[in-house]
Amino acid sequence: MNNIVVSWIGNKIKSLRNQKNLSLNELSNQSKISKSLLSKIENSRTIPSLPVFINILESLEVAPKDFFEDMYLKNGHNFTVVKKEDRKTIEKEDRVGFKYHSIINQSLLNLNVDIVHLTVEPHAKYEPTSTDGYEFKIVLSGKIEYIIGEESTLLQEGDSIFFDARIPHYPKAAEERVQLLVIYFLFP
Template structure:
């Protein structure tokens, strides 16, 4: 595949609503091939941490990194992107019914249920909107994101651990912060919390 064709493919995927699924697609293929995350990272010439953030939608890979990963997976770039870019035909809007929200997997966790709502890439950043249903006593390690995050607590009560601080949030509260600071949502209540999470990821 020529460099020009690769660039056109990359521009196409980074400008449609399915950009969020690049990481998901990488993870699906890796698991199908029974490859460990660390093995794919080493063979692709990147760190395990970077690959983990890519797979979990917490960073956008550069063009060389993305194609190194695809090549290491022995995938054809055209096949890799073939299921993407199939959104609304309207240039003015994109309507998604709640039943169309797709479940997405992130880091190993218990009680963190993510659903993709919308994703769009711009020149300097990528916009991702997801719905998080945070179950009582949900568990996960602290994580980082290569971008800014905005959360709106639609229902429930949670605590947000942000670096060394712990912030209490009630229904209707919102929080905007630098995702590069280690963070974790905690639900010590008896009800599932509904959280809108907006990611503004820095494009490489």
């Protein structure tokens, strides 16, 4: 991994910790991460795994998108615009009644971030699937039941879900078309 990126992450975590007036020990206790590992991360001697990173961000009360807001993307800007008409239809998982439209696919901090707009047609066929990473989904319109492992939850417009995608999961199609924004955080 690029040393500049590792250094940027460590410095950003340290800066946020200081802004919140937290000692290294306090952040360690809140995030349930050893003080020694936090020190290594802040001093750019190691890069955190995704679960460790998420724990740190939750303890600092910072959303991942806010953490990275001032990091430049590959295009040299700190933003990427994708017009609706420029989205590409992609085939994924060979599911009948599911239409995926790619929004962004960006490698970021040793993770691949893939953002798609998903339409689930009424009575779509589904099979449990798993992915090597994490998923974030927000319902843009409609409502859908989502099964993760043995658990089930009903998601309605505006609801979101974030989960470990290595656990078998699937949506149960509803009586209506459902639109979702899906963000995959995939391990390379």
